[in-house]
Amino acid sequence: MTPFRLFFVRIAATLALGLFSALHAHATCSVVSAAAASFGTVTSFAVARQPQSTSTTSSGLSCSGALLGLFVIGDQINASITSANGGKLVGPTGDAVPYTVFADQNYSIKLDLGVTYNWASGQLLNLLGIFGGPAQTLPMYFRTVQGSNVAAGTYTDTLTIAWNWDYCSGIGVLGICLGRDRGSGTAVVPVTITVTNDCMIAAPDVNFGAAPTVASFAPVTGSVSLTCTKGMVYTVGLSSGANPHASGRRQMANGANRLQYDIFGPGAAAVWGQSANRAGSGAAADGRSAQQFPYTARLYPDQPTPAVGTYTDSVIVDVRY
Template sequence: MKRLLALLALLLSQQAQALCSVVDTAPASFGSVSSTLVRTTVQSASSLNAGLQCTGSLASLLASDDHFYATFTPPAGSTGLLGPSGDVITYTLYANNTSNFPIARSLPYDFARNGIIDALGLLNGTTPKAVPIYLKSLTGSNVAAGLYQETFSVYWDISYCWGLGVGNICLGRQNLTGTTNLTVSLTVTNDCQITSPNISFGSAPVVGGFSTVNSNVNVSCTKGSNYSVGLDDGQNVSAGRRRMKSAANNYLAYDIFKSAGSVRWGNVTTARRASTDADINPGAGTGTGSQVFNYNAKVYTDQSTPPAGTYLDNVILDVQF
């Protein structure tokens, strides 16, 4: 009788350390990412808790008949993170922090295989540990700005031997099933790629000898974005005119005008240029295609010709959404 009581006490003691439970997950967030990086660069995210937490056991390694199945099921018809305008960002779930163990949607994945559970030390020791999950986006998603989300139903189905006796006899087995939810999110921010060549008036002996420079600014902004493009007054503005400056502190007045006209291109209110005012492809941004804003730049001829020298100015181009 004493031996029986001792064995029973041992079993109860070991079973108390062999607890796994399905718990609330920790959300996985990719954070805020520009639309350009979403389209061109793989983004990574993770959750420290995919819904299963264990306190450890006496078993050091999982046996071939143990399993830790997790099934990540998205909403019906969902193929990725859904945004406010219906755009989708695709991504893949992984069982560890590499791309070696991808998890297929809606199909059971056994974390007991490939040594993942053992590597986590989930079943060794008494400190509660949770199963993490990792995510990587796929490139090529051309999407509008906004919050993108997807919520999985995570079904856990586990069965494992929590302790081994003499001759590797299983002292007890925990069988557990349960469902929790995992929310994944990414916030896309507006972004633009800008190509703006320098303006060069060349050389001339008098102010009337400088030719008009006709050029353009190419802007490619986030899909669906409405924006405006402004040019500031440069570093040496005076009396409403931009000016270039020489090393000897002499000035040569010039300006930049919208399209082929005589309306000065500035950086406040109506002096800016809206995306709908682009000379080529006017309208909202497309994410991949360029919108072209033509301009002409002229040296004012109603000024005195300054001393010979190299004249420079820097003008800041900005985009506002």
């Protein structure tokens, strides 16, 4: 009888050890280098009209193991975010683009600056589902606030994220906590956006109407309107069109027939060209107001009247800064 009892005890001990191993789970966290976040390169009008979005693949917290299966009441994985520029990306002229920090890729969980958030509770808890094996880093998401009227340049901010944690790091038989993981550290996330110059151009068509002879066509007046990036100083030229004459005159075409005309810049004295007699903005643009550049278009009277028909040309508005 004795050998039988010893054999039974050994088997029971082995089974208990196997059960212990099957129910054991473990996780560890640490602070690692954070990854920079960049909104990329966008025009000033894109910044003003619609939010720009980006993210960082690492906000500085790295964890391994299945955290979601370990938490007990009172566990904490806390983070508090501070900004060097108060939640704004600041450029070389002092202009700023405000932005918001989010915990999720759907931009539904906003993280206010200076507030401590616990990822081990509430709606943030599910975001830790990315941790489940080898070490992973926790991402973070950013979105600009539309409406900023800013000059071109590179805009930057620096976020400092203070992490601290105290949670049950191992679960054994019957859900017993086998130990706690405690730690803290800070991570720095540089955030940037590069804003480029841009212009919104309004150039209505020029229509001379209909007439029986070249001499019967009256001059047409109009203006090219430009709204350009704040701080932008620029010049405006007009191309020679699609059918330029060897003399440099612009020409409208109807098949093989041509009708010579030109566009004269402010003052109507000189031909408004692409290289010569460009019109200047003068003062820097303000990013909101449209600047008008008047012109006069007229046909050259020293040409014979061509065949009856509709004559057209296309001229490019060339903005340089």
